[in-house]
Amino acid sequence: MAEAKKKKSWTRRAFIGAGVAAGGALVVGIAVRPGNPTDRLSPLVAKGEGEKLINAWVKIDADNIVTAIVPHVEMGQGIFTSLAQMLADELDADWSKVRILEAPADAKYSSSHIGREFLAPNLEVPEILEPTVSGSFLSLATAMTLQITGGSYSIRGTGQRAMRTAGAAAREMLVAAAASEWNVPVGELRTENSMILHDKSSKSATFASFAAAAAEQSLPAKPKLKSPKDYKLMGKAIARTDIPEKSNGSAIFGIDADLPGMKYAAVKAAPVVGATVEAIDAAAAKTMPGVLQILNMGDFVAVVADGYWQAEQALATIQATYSKTEGDGLDQDALFTRYATMLDEAGDTDGDVETEEGDVGEAFASAATKVEAEYKVPFLAHATMEPMNCTAWVRDGKCDVWSGTQSPLMARKTAAETTGIDIDNVAYHNAYLGGGFGRRSEMDVIIMSTRIAMATKYPVKMIWSREEDTMQDHYRPSATSRFQGGLDKDGKAVSWSNIHTHLFDPQEAPTVPYYNIANHKIRKIDVPTHLRFGPWRSVDHSQHGYFIESFVDEMAHAAGKDGYAFRRELLAGSPRHLKVLDTAAKMSGWDKPLPEGHGRGIAFVPSFGTIVAEVAEVDMTGKKPKVTTVYVAADPGFAVNPDGFAAQMESSVAYGLTAALYGEISVKDGAVQQSNFHDYPILRINEMPDVVVEIINGDHKRLGGAGEPGLPPLAPAVTNAIFAATGNRVRELPLSKVNFA
Amino acid sequence: MITLNVNGQAKEVDVDPATPILWVVRENLKMTGTKFGCGVALCGACTVHVDGKPVRSCSTPVSEADGKAITTIEGLAEEDGTFSKVQQAWVDEQVAQCGYCQSGQIMTATALLKNNPNPSDEQIDAAMAGNICRCGTYVRIRKAIKVAAGNATETQEA
Numbered sequence: 001m002a003e004a005k006k007k008k009s010w011t012r013r014a015f016i017g018a019g020v021a022a023g024g025a026l027v028v029g030i031a032v033r034p035g036n037p038t039d040r041l042s043p044l045v046a047k048g049e050g051e052k053l054i055n056a057w058v059k060i061d062a063d064n065i066v067t068a069i070v071p072h073v074e075m076g077q078g079i080f081t082s083l084a085q086m087l088a089d090e091l092d093a094d095w096s097k098v099r100i101l102e103a104p105a106d107a108k109y110s111s112s113h114i115g116r117e118f119l120a121p122n123l124e125v126p127e128i129l130e131p132t133v134s135g136s137f138l139s140l141a142t143a144m145t146l147q148i149t150g151g152s153y154s155i156r157g158t159g160q161r162a163m164r165t166a167g168a169a170a171r172e173m174l175v176a177a178a179a180s181e182w183n184v185p186v187g188e189l190r191t192e193n194s195m196i197l198h199d200k201s202s203k204s205a206t207f208a209s210f211a212a213a214a215a216e217q218s219l220p221a222k223p224k225l226k227s228p229k230d231y232k233l234m235g236k237a238i239a240r241t242d243i244p245e246k247s248n249g250s251a252i253f254g255i256d257a258d259l260p261g262m263k264y265a266a267v268k269a270a271p272v273v274g275a276t277v278e279a280i281d282a283a284a285a286k287t288m289p290g291v292l293q294i295l296n297m298g299d300f301v302a303v304v305a306d307g308y309w310q311a312e313q314a315l316a317t318i319q320a321t322y323s324k325t326e327g328d329g330l331d332q333d334a335l336f337t338r339y340a341t342m343l344d345e346a347g348d349t350d351g352d353v354e355t356e357e358g359d360v361g362e363a364f365a366s367a368a369t370k371v372e373a374e375y376k377v378p379f380l381a382h383a384t385m386e387p388m389n390c391t392a393w394v395r396d397g398k399c400d401v402w403s404g405t406q407s408p409l410m411a412r413k414t415a416a417e418t419t420g421i422d423i424d425n426v427a428y429h430n431a432y433l434g435g436g437f438g439r440r441s442e443m444d445v446i447i448m449s450t451r452i453a454m455a456t457k458y459p460v461k462m463i464w465s466r467e468e469d470t471m472q473d474h475y476r477p478s479a480t481s482r483f484q485g486g487l488d489k490d491g492k493a494v495s496w497s498n499i500h501t502h503l504f505d506p507q508e509a510p511t512v513p514y515y516n517i518a519n520h521k522i523r524k525i526d527v528p529t530h531l532r533f534g535p536w537r538s539v540d541h542s543q544h545g546y547f548i549e550s551f552v553d554e555m556a557h558a559a560g561k562d563g564y565a566f567r568r569e570l571l572a573g574s575p576r577h578l579k580v581l582d583t584a585a586k587m588s589g590w591d592k593p594l595p596e597g598h599g600r601g602i603a604f605v606p607s608f609g610t611i612v613a614e615v616a617e618v619d620m621t622g623k624k625p626k627v628t629t630v631y632v633a634a635d636p637g638f639a640v641n642p643d644g645f646a647a648q649m650e651s652s653v654a655y656g657l658t659a660a661l662y663g664e665i666s667v668k669d670g671a672v673q674q675s676n677f678h679d680y681p682i683l684r685i686n687e688m689p690d691v692v693v694e695i696i697n698g699d700h701k702r703l704g705g706a707g708e709p710g711l712p713p714l715a716p717a718v719t720n721a722i723f724a725a726t727g728n729r730v731r732e733l734p735l736s737k738v739n740f741a
Numbered sequence: 742m743i744t745l746n747v748n749g750q751a752k753e754v755d756v757d758p759a760t761p762i763l764w765v766v767r768e769n770l771k772m773t774g775t776k777f778g779c780g781v782a783l784c785g786a787c788t789v790h791v792d793g794k795p796v797r798s799c800s801t802p803v804s805e806a807d808g809k810a811i812t813t814i815e816g817l818a819e820e821d822g823t824f825s826k827v828q829q830a831w832v833d834e835q836v837a838q839c840g841y842c843q844s845g846q847i848m849t850a851t852a853l854l855k856n857n858p859n860p861s862d863e864q865i866d867a868a869m870a871g872n873i874c875r876c877g878t879y880v881r882i883r884k885a886i887k888v889a890a891g892n893a894t895e896t897q898e899a
Contacts, residue, residue: 677783
């Protein structure tokens with residue numbers, strides 16, 4: 001199988017508990033029995049039947065190869081390398097001898113069942129427990145219950161809490177084993193480059209030579225983590241391990257699954273979500289070469305053929321009729337009108353209050369200057385380069401599924417539920433993701449693919465056309481947000497009132513404004529839509545970053561102040577925030593004049609634990625805005641891999657700029673109108689600005705995310721720059737709808 | 742039967758001559774480095790060379806390659822696996838993120854440098870504008886092309 005080319009085959013049994021696995025490999029997969037951890041831990045561990053809480057493991061083989069087992073998926077964010085860096089650093093492993101293995105989607109291994117049985121959902125591990133082995137187990141168990149790679153969580157959660165602790169624990173066990181064998185105090189031993197050294201006697205040994213003995217050692221209750229001055233790998237721009245295979249075509253993505261006897265499916269779903277396929281005319285398709293089966297699945301039509309192109313050609317000839325739904329009559333203007341009506345109805349008091357301090361009504365009424373504005377953003381598609389796809393094979397009471405998902409365990413559960421096959425007989429095989437951005441946390445493709453597999457006798461690879469991928473996404477919701485701001489006679493912000501439409505669950509964006517304004521109130525109203533929506537890179541920060549940072553800029557202008565200076569006032573008392581803002585301004589030469597028709601805009605959004613300020617420079621002398629340079633200052637606490645972090649900032653600029661310039665999914669008669677890159681354009685290289693990144697390591701104890709926080713400030717930095725250059729305040733995205741002539 | 746020359750090797754395939762090169766390479770020849778992105782020549786993920794020229798394999802019937810030489814991403818490295826200059830620059834500059842579009846990017850960049858060993862920024866942008874990267878690795882693509890051309894002014898931190 002194609003998978004085998006990339007990864008060694010997985011034997012779960014070898015990694016449960018500590019022991020010597022086949023081939024003489026030490027596996028430091030440490031298990032803690034519920035009931036015996038620290039007193040503080042006990043209340044968190046509600047009940048147990050001898051179940052094991054299992055760590056992010058490390059194994060060491062006879063050749064002294066250390067393998068870090070990472071419980072997250074690789075979708076371009078470089079997480080395999082960064083997490084392995086964290087584990088290997090604490091272990092004092094020789095990086096050239098470190099290998100990486102993605103954890104399998106196995107509940108017994110992944111500890112998701114432990115999470116369910118022993119932990120309350122979404123339980124946060126108390127900070128005091130984080131550096132302990134038990135704390136890291138709990139932390140990981142929590143993460144693995146969700147079993148999702150997203151929320152920019154991998155480094156700040158799994159890495160910081162679990163991977164480092166796992167490495168440190170393994171190191172201490174190896175050292176203890178050597179101390180016992182050599183009959184010397186533990187304190188006389190040191191570790192370096194996957195070796196254990198006793199300087200007094202000039203003895204040295206590989207980790208491998210003590211692997212078996214280490215497995216017999218008891219688990220250290222609180223392994224000592226390094227302080228930053230001792231980091232050897234963390235903080236270094238180590239080359240990503242997955243880049244060579246992504247440069248010669250050998251990397252295996254979900255779409256590359258290959259099985260003997262495999263067939264291919266092309267699919268077309270009802271254009272209006274919720275409609276059913278009432279009837280199909282497949283007379284022509286039936287006679288086409290290679291066509292094996294034509295399936296009306298109720299909500300979509302599938303053609304199974306010997307080749308994908310044959311399936312696609314046949315599918316195109318099929319005429320289908322669809323049931324009527326409530327969504328049929330809906331179009332984009334009606335949606336925004338619905339939002340406006342609902343916001344009107346909410347008035348000054350209704351809606352869910354997210355945060356409230358002081359008396360906004362009074363402060364606004366008595367403000368010397370009043371500012372009001374409304375902003376709108378559209379639905380957005382993810383448009384991952386790898387179209388949605390999944391391969392499934394159902395036979396003999398078994399099911400195998402191959403795809404690239406952000407949530408492997410959920411994919412496995414979904415396949416079991418869809419097929420009715422016991423989960424023990426369902427295997428899920430994950431591959432590299434050709435882009436995720438939240439889209440691959442959805443299970444729709446897993447469901448569709450396993451349903452097709454149930455209706456066929458062979459492995460079937462279902463591939464969505466780009467059109468399906470664009471028209472059947474789980475979209476970033478469109479939203480409307482209204483603000484009222486009050487300034488006193490000195491131009492100081494005294495009130496901030498915001499009400500916005502809301503479609504996200506869970507909510508990520510700030511319920512508390514990060515700016516210090518004495519009187520503030522933020523409300524939201526839920527707005528129904530028939531379109532499917534879901535997490536999209538930076539989730540609702542993608543909307544609120546634009547809303548908030550636009551309105552702050554409007555208030556600054558109304559106060560007669562510079563946008564940077566005005567934000568400085570509002571961040572007084574938050575030195576870390578100020579430093580990031582100041583750094584971005586300084587990088588950009590904020591005070592230096594720009595040529596006629598050019599403008600500079602600043603925006604500041606902390607999200608996912610990382611504080612980011614961006615300054616965009618825009619050239620408005622042409623027919624449309626050209627963003628020439630984006631300066632990014634970011635404080636993620638500590639950047640484990642600075643080059644990888646910078647890459648994520650560059651990536652977020654590109655992703656955010658695509659959305660700001662072009663991104664729009666619109667609805668007509670209930671169906672999405674866009675279909676491919678001609679009407680859902682993506683930023684191209686000739687439009688890519690220079691990106692200058694400066695990283696501030698502001699707090700090595702609390703790490704932030706990398707994949708998402710660079711995105712929210714981008715759009716407002718650009719629109720604020722457009723305002724600076726032209727006086728044209730953009731209150732609705734995308735910019736392609738605005739006539740700048 | 743159609744006889745193709747792929748990466749210097751003769752391959753016989755029994756397919757409809759109208760089948761796009763993309764699917765023949767991926768499904769019949771099991772070379773999956775060439776990617777499906779849009780199906781209509783808009784994104785460049787499927788780029789291969791036919792007689793040295795970059796073509797969109799998703800929209801080029803295999804019959805058009807009859808008697809011509811097809812080069813895919815798998816054919817760029819030396820036989821012992823040593824990367825081509827362009828591939829090595831991609832690694833040195835840490836270009837790839839998700840990596841899905843990079844086969845197409847590398848094929849287009851390779852063709853560019855063959856015709857123009859010393860491209861300017863504008864020439865790079867013009868040649869590469871047909872290849873979409875959703876991860877936005879464009880800054881590094883520009884840099885890697887210059888490195889491969891041997892005219893990079895600075896090197897990135899390793």
